[in-house]
Amino acid sequence: MPEPIIDPEVPERQRTLLLSDAGVLRPPGAPPGKPPFGGRTLRDAGLCLSYAPVWTLLPAVMGRFYGGAVMWAGLAAQAVLAGLAVGSIAWGPGLGGFLLLCGCAMPLAFGVLLWRCGEGPATRLARTLHGRYVRPQDLGEAAAGLLERAREAVGAVLGSEVNRSGLLDDVRNAVTLPAQLWEIALTLAQVEALRAEHEAVPHREDHRIADMLGAQAQALDLATEAVTRRVAALEDYAAQAAAADEALRQWETARRLSARSDAYRELLARTVRDELAVAQIAGLTEEARRVEEVLRASVRRARRAGLALAPGPAAAGLAEAS
Structure with missing residues (x-):
């Protein structure tokens, strides 16, 4: 069940007590008397x-x-x-x-x-603070939907990262937005009460009463439209806060990447050095191959020189072995 909307002027301790036992809250109407x-x-x-x-x-x-x-x-x-x-x-x-x-x-x-x-402390407080809270279940379906939209919008703004970081004037939001939500709840409760009274008027077929009821119905519709526009403004604010949150996340990502730029530049420098080193190593490899060929040629010449010095039969055997 959705939580009631409580007058932001109610002290936090009393608000916590009411929310901990919301079942003791009374529907709108005449304030209950002391039992x-x-x-x-x-x-x-x-x-x-x-x-x-x-x-x-x-x-x-x-x-x-x-x-x-x-x-x-x-x-x-x-x-x-x-x-x-x-x-x-x-x-x-x-x-x-x-x-x-x-x-x-x-x-x-x-x-x-x-x-x-x-009477427990929560019940007594609910009686003394009657009229300073609005229960969503006491509203019609459309009015309760508007109130829930306003609650979600206010919660989205107050819970946004940019608000917690102080980028949206968090002090003013903490005061203004709960007050806006309370005014919306009060207006919707009043509209619902007047609408129920309006629909219960007898003799509606009389033209004079019909004219008066028509004017009252128009006033109720205008009040509902005004509240709807206020809720839409809160939702637009919540959407802007969400967009600001996304921009803040992108900025933080860019900042982290920027902080690693030196490491990437060092990596590129190492890449260039690696390429130069590969070319140098390739040159050394080629030089080693030429040295190896020269060495092999020298060994062959030395072997042939040794053959020339060996006795006849031994020289023939060595020649066959070479």
Whole structure:
């Protein structure tokens, strides 16, 4: 279910409390009156009366249903009760005295439990702030759609990177845009209320009443068109913020690439040096090949010179081997 729109002038702590329990918010209309007995009923009194003995004798058991600090407080109270029971039996008036003490504590437990019943803090706040919030479910389908479009546009602007970076005057946006959304919600709620009243008017066939209803219908249509234009302006702002976000991402990418330009220039320089080195190595390889050919020729000449010095049969054998 969509969240209600709350007057931006409501303190943040109260806003958080209302949003944490939005089910207690009331529909528009006459503000609800303060309930009698703080909202406590006979059923609350009966439950508190049945729970009081258990809270008195077994606070550790009841505290486990709540957890957190209540559980630890229940364990501590249970330890104190156990100590009192042992002390009463060993050195005091006995078990009967201990039970009598617990019986005297039960009305106190009943009073504490009953005090915690009734209208909770969120319910009380929803009653006192009635008229300073608008629930989308209380609007018609078209009006609720307009309100949701406005909410999404405001959220898109406030959540954009350019706004978080302060490039869109984030201080003014944080104040102005929630106020714009609240005014849109208020106008739509008023239009819906007047439209329901307009449609419920009897004797519509009378020409004088028909003329008045026609003028009222025109006023409602004009108000709706004005709100629609305001929502469209917010959506245009959100689209511009999205485009600015894209431009910011492109700029950051270009900046990162620019920061690596030196590395790319060094890479190109190395490429040129590599090409020069390849040519130099090729020249050395060719020189080594020529040296090898000269060396082989020298070896062959030396072998032939050796043949000339060898005895006849040995020379013939060496000649065959060469």
